[in-house]
Amino acid sequence: MVIAMREGCQKAEVAQVIAQLREYGLEPRIISPGPRVVLGVVEEISRALAQEIIASLADREEVEEINTFESSWKLVSRGFRPETSQVRLGRCQVGGPGVAVVAGPCAVESRAGILEAAAALAPLGAAGLRGGAFKPRTSPYSFRGLGEEGLKHLAEARELTGLPVVTEVLRASEVELVARYADVLQIGARNMQNFALLEAVGEVDRPVLLKRGLMATIKEWLLSAEYILARGNWQVILCERGIRSYDSETRNILDLSAVPVLKQHTHLPVMVDPSHAAGKRELVPALALAAVAAGADAIMVEVHPRPQEAFSDGRQSLSLEEFAAMMPRLEKVAQAVGRGLARP
Amino acid sequence: MVIAMREGCQKAEVAQVIAQLREYGLEPRIISPGPRVVLGVVEEISRALAQEIIASLADREEVEEINTFESSWKLVSRGFRPETSQVRLGRCQVGGPGVAVVAGPCAVESRAGILEAAAALAPLGAAGLRGGAFKPRTSPYSFRGLGEEGLKHLAEARELTGLPVVTEVLRASEVELVARYADVLQIGARNMQNFALLEAVGEVDRPVLLKRGLMATIKEWLLSAEYILARGNWQVILCERGIRSYDSETRNILDLSAVPVLKQHTHLPVMVDPSHAAGKRELVPALALAAVAAGADAIMVEVHPRPQEAFSDGRQSLSLEEFAAMMPRLEKVAQAVGRGLARP
Amino acid sequence: MVIAMREGCQKAEVAQVIAQLREYGLEPRIISPGPRVVLGVVEEISRALAQEIIASLADREEVEEINTFESSWKLVSRGFRPETSQVRLGRCQVGGPGVAVVAGPCAVESRAGILEAAAALAPLGAAGLRGGAFKPRTSPYSFRGLGEEGLKHLAEARELTGLPVVTEVLRASEVELVARYADVLQIGARNMQNFALLEAVGEVDRPVLLKRGLMATIKEWLLSAEYILARGNWQVILCERGIRSYDSETRNILDLSAVPVLKQHTHLPVMVDPSHAAGKRELVPALALAAVAAGADAIMVEVHPRPQEAFSDGRQSLSLEEFAAMMPRLEKVAQAVGRGLARP
């Protein structure tokens, strides 16, 4: 349940509404502090109770709207907040005028490897460093990442280069740990509807990058983002990374129409990951350029100093040379659509 | 890593291999007690270490096979265990000669409702009772179930009728709670690759019903089952429930070819849920009959005493009358393929 | 445009309506002779002209309904004709109480080959013989069939065995030729929306088997059938043969929910082809049984005396032994759902 207060209402009025809700055993929280205060109630409420609450608030003029919208989103919608939200990526903002490029290997494979990658990527214009310390793996027997050790290497790479760190979190129980090291918490495609995890990252003060599920509709994706905002964390980036289709020419099919569709529906900034979509490095630059032209606020690409030696996803990783060659081309397209690259 | 011992090897030999692995800091466990003992090592192992271990065990004749099979399954394969596994469903076995029918409402909505449903279903031939206490919901504002209270109602329904209870678990942290009440732990489609949850249900002594993800290949599905077996829980039922497609005539498209495909690849028993696939009750009986004819070991259908009043999925729930009419037709088809219905 | 006359109206009244339409330069034809006479106008009519015609017929009481239904079907709907249509397959009827099994090789490869197949299939219970003389091929360099020579071999096989012949027609210009030899004209999946071809088979007095397109919705499929009925040929069988999906375990995914969905929407009989869906012979019997259990009126399977020597689709062709083993199992399931096998 979301309760939107009228703009300009008094603090005391907000407090009264909160007190009234507490009488029902609920624990409302302020999920948007202003200019229009929004209160969120995330506890389960029966329909009967919801109607009772609505009735009890009916005569309060300072309450503008109460919504239970079971099959729709509210907080993420552009109607609710017309301007595009800006999400911190170190010293950059994703959703601002510049297009941010996040780059790095699929997984943190060793301290030396991630330091080498970061040191090479920073001067080439990357605005963030990606790398998995906890890897979701289809098989229980695959390499699952270095864990906390990998997080430490990422943090060291950030100290060395100033690049903020984007890394995946797999379990609700590990959110706090990953948040201690990372600048942005990534929720992977397989976890887009892992609601326990969405709620956990909704409770921390750390930007979240929410990847689209492999066969998620845009509506489902926005509702997953709504889970995070409803817990109070409004720092969310949506990342299109390809959906499943029938043609094996590419690993997945990049849905670039998602970019203008999301721009209509939501104020959240949009990132595109062409590497996981294409699955082949030679296709990545063309798709990265296309994503910027379509209006993406950020790009995430896999780059590895020696792709052929990568533990995972080497086939889709750019070499440093290929990344260096792509960046000025990206910048030109960004300028052609009235933007530029975000510089840390 | 999985280490298969030669059939007929001595307990002392097994103990020596375990001791040797412990020297590497690993905690091997016996994941199949016999006739061929299988040891599983679920800790992360680097490739270098894996090779060292393989070399160190090379001269032990009692070790038949060591496998790290990163992109393949082992424990679930029919090659590994030729006969179909039987999984407990109360007093029935899923995977035995009889086809088991699990029925019940989408969600436990009230004590009275689930008791009424169970009391009506038992004499009609149901072998199990389904009903969600923890519901995964696309929207954060939808009804998420009664929680532990719902589990208690299910347990009471079991006492009343003898029907074993199948119910979903959503979070690793709630596995123990749900296992206290449920006979079978259901992993829903959205969580098929929630590896934290798979590992958690792999650690308990409770049968698991693993639904196919909305976008999962059969290979990915079997690898998710492998996660559970690799932790030591071999009581796993695979449940086909429709995959996503482009035609809105049905909610999803039921992939009945999955039944014979799984029968080739794995010894795990196969269930089919036509309700979630079809999304319309009038299509359910035809698909249930087809599933049995295709070789399914079990069927799960949504049934609600008053479908039009259901909190969720009413459109796809059979009424009690429709369920009663379907059961003798199911039995005839089961007999036509040399089986019958499993009776508690 | 379709004009339905009131039941029991006079021949003279029908003639008057026809005369009136001819004044507009149209050539109406009787597309259903009764009990309710239906006139069809297949010429292109502008919206303005349609309205003029409707106005001019407004005061004729014997005209019950005029419909231009641009995005819907009419003639194929079960509302229009409640009982299931029966379509001739030699001495059998598809859509009657018995399930008809059509079998044969993918392509007619030689006179000896097709005679051998037909002679073997007839005593095993086949109700029809399939075999392609004109083959649609993805590549311009593949074997495209024996053409008219192949048709002659099929006709000879029919003389020998009494089995009616089902064979594909690829081009509007060849409809007459194929109809000279074949008992049923097959429209393949790739041609489901080849409207020139649909119209051509709508003009001949020969049953048509319309396969579902690889990517067709059920609505599109029914509208393609409507094209044929609107030209006056009501002898149409719909054949589900799998649609495209993302999992390479099977060649296509068999959509058995199409069977009950079609049974709701249309009076046309429904056939299922598990061979093209599965793409692997070992999956075919289970899917054939499932199709019968789901309510299919007919089954079409590829059978080849020596599958490993087949020019095309050998991987999915049953051997004669496998076909012989499947037939009694099919019959049992057919009996379990209150039918049997159609016998010529």
Added chain:
Amino acid sequence: MVIAMREGCQKAEVAQVIAQLREYGLEPRIISPGPRVVLGVVEEISRALAQEIIASLADREEVEEINTFESSWKLVSRGFRPETSQVRLGRCQVGGPGVAVVAGPCAVESRAGILEAAAALAPLGAAGLRGGAFKPRTSPYSFRGLGEEGLKHLAEARELTGLPVVTEVLRASEVELVARYADVLQIGARNMQNFALLEAVGEVDRPVLLKRGLMATIKEWLLSAEYILARGNWQVILCERGIRSYDSETRNILDLSAVPVLKQHTHLPVMVDPSHAAGKRELVPALALAAVAAGADAIMVEVHPRPQEAFSDGRQSLSLEEFAAMMPRLEKVAQAVGRGLARP
């Protein structure tokens, strides 16, 4: 069967090979005149005959390669012709340095309408005029276009504005008629595997625009193009127009990865149609920009002077104002990737 002669071989040698093939009753044609002469044999050849022919040419040194490649393409491959082919579009070339923009209404609705559209589009930078005179329609009762009358209107619009005309042909029997009026013959998505039609357009001296089927793989699409080239017509443009997927946010999903994939595999130029993919006009400009950034050689968009009055596809048609606003943005992106817009 394709026979590639060695570069620099004599005319007399080519004539001898042709003569030799004629002895087998075949009618070879020169499908590429040089620098490397290629002979094509499109008649059906049995495997036995193919082997006999290959043997009979084995000792001719001037024959470099004989290929029957049943499941692969040859003539369309970039290996066969490394430079991108240029295809005439009036005075422009598709595949040259400039990006060509083809615009116009879905259907030719009236003489006045198409003349108005053409007169408005030409000064805005369109390089071609689109408009359907023969429309493929899912329903037999929908408006199917003005036919030859519509072709005449298109030709008149070309006279008026100089814009070359792109229009669809639906039937092999109408290819000659449409070619009399059109500059480019369009094969629609539903006909991508209508092999009779592909062969018919392969026989005429008119550029062909081959749209991708709604669920065609890139491989199938290239093989359909191969059908056209194998008949001697090398003037083929490939047009990506979206494939079918599960999310109803857009009509289809635009597969922009097809652009770099095709650029790898084939020398044929690539067009993108964002209108049919998106199905909503507000998404079209972003996708058009993205297509140019991805490397498309041409864009085709639906534009209608009054979209809300369009007979078909009004929802996805740009207004003239929206088209005028898009063109300078397209030009900037084209320049950013080192190209510009093609000007007639």
